[in-house]
Amino acid sequence: MPGDSVNEDYDEKPRWFTPRRLLLIFCITNLVVYLDRGVIASNGVNGSPRTEQQPEGSGIQGEFDLTNTQDGFLATAFLVGLLLASPVFSESCKHHSAFRLIGIGMGTWALAVLGCGLSMGFKSLIFCRMLVGVGEASFVALAAPFIDDYAPPAAKARWFAAFYLCIPTGFAAGYIYGGLVSAALGWRAAFYIQAAAIMPFVVFAFVSKPLHLAGSREAGPDPNAPKSLKNVSLELARDAAKVASHSVWLHMTAAYVLYTAVLGVYAFWGPKAGKQIYEMRGESADVIFGGVTVITGVFGTLLGGLTLDALGSTLSNANLVCGVSNLVGLAFVLVSFLAARSFTAFIILFAFGELALFMMQAPVAAIGMWSVPPALRPLAISMVTVSIHLLGDVPSPPLVGAIQSALEAGKSPRAADAQWRVSMSLISLLLAFSGAVFLRGACISRRAKDYRKVDGLAAAAADDHDMHLPQHAVDVARAGTGLCDNSSGLLGSGVSSLPGSPSRSGHRRRGSGGGLLHNSAAAAGSGGGSVRGSGSGGGAAAAAAGGGTSAGSGGGGAAVANWLGTAAGAAAGDKQPLLD
16 A cells, blocks of 8 residues: 555665664764854954054954954854744755755755855855854754654653753864864864865765654655745744644743843853953953853753653653752852852852753753644744744843943942842843743643653644654554553553654663663553563563563554564664665
8 A cells, every 4th residue: 555655664764874873963963063153252252353553453353354243243143044944944844854954954054154264255254154044943943853753762861961962062162173273274264174074964964865753754845835935824823823832832932031041141241240240350251151151061961861861751850850950050140149259159159050050951952842743843943942042142131231231320330340240140030930930831741741642643643644653653552442541551551652753751761781671551452461571682572572461452462562672673772784
């Protein structure tokens, strides 16, 4: 039958694929993307305007004779392209291969970065920086859902943490790389090398067999895709309304906007506040703040992922980690700004605060993807990205600048500098609201739908023929009342979490050697049978145990055994050849 061939194509993974290779490829790409951010920041710091003492200036600012305002726009211009293109890529993946779209986006990114190196003036450079954001939008919207689909369930938050810690690591590496390469070869060379570094991934994304993403079209043109701009806009509006109708996602987005507003202020005004409060000289405050942010960003992100996996990767626990990290971080930063009397005490307290705040990076990503149907994950991520920038870290630095100016009015220089304690503490209070919203989200999540569950995917498959779910997954979800209705069934026990499939729930999978898969609740029907696998051969054990101990009415037991055997085998190890 035609449907069978589609399902066979879906089940046949590309020969290059293993989950760990996918994570490695995306982590390296993420590092290169944020390397570019660091390069621009490095040029902003190391470049200098033309003066009588230095007629040529240095870096981009000196060569193009830029004002400080123009130089500052270079660091944020990418946001224009990112915010405009993210929804476009996220909607396009419904009708085109998501893997190919990432290739198109990163190809655009490579050309834009190359264009930065070839720029002849401010206008051409600012246009290329906007185009960099367009290319980056595809990766931002689509990479994390791929990781969500293929990460081992018991380690999902840790995999998110590994992916997102590439952000501070890449930025820091870019800052160092940009300074070294610019000093040795000139600022243009830094962009040329970046463009060359990403090209292997671009070629790979175009020529290899694409990996399937739940909710994305497998391959080829979609005859049902909207053709006119009006229909495209209507489809986007309908899907955006569907995303916004999910209460857990709304709570997460609102809380994340407040969080991002605060961190945007710390990044922009933090070094200046520290320098003014403690009367520091030179550039030491910038270096120290930058170092603290990178180190706490890496370790905080990892710690957050480990914590969520240890507690159990559920929507409720993810919100709980985010809420607690906000409140603990707030306590430390308030003490650092209001009570510390030396810069050493201040930076230690502030570092502990940032460590706690960065713990929510992996959990917040999980909330964004698990609280909406799989087909809507890319759009949900794009909507979050647009919201946190437009409502968060874009308006908050100017707002704090205005507050500080009002506080400084009529005061002596020393008293005016001390007002940074007040203005930074006031904006930090937004973390209290952010934490409270996350904690409310934790309560709501206990009653809300977790879209990793089998029943959610079965409904999605019935409603949307473009989901292209594996038929055996749909069969399991529909195989009799024992799976969905019986309290001892698969969903009643909360044990349906499978790697390599977009459907997962909150059960815990522990591994030893190749992978231990243990489901202690009833697998199917009213017979109360169980499926249990252990040892280093997780796939074989699960399949064998499923064949021997599955019980229940209807055909559900055999379907569950087959599915669990397939899933455990997929997670057992990286044995496929690394071939195209």
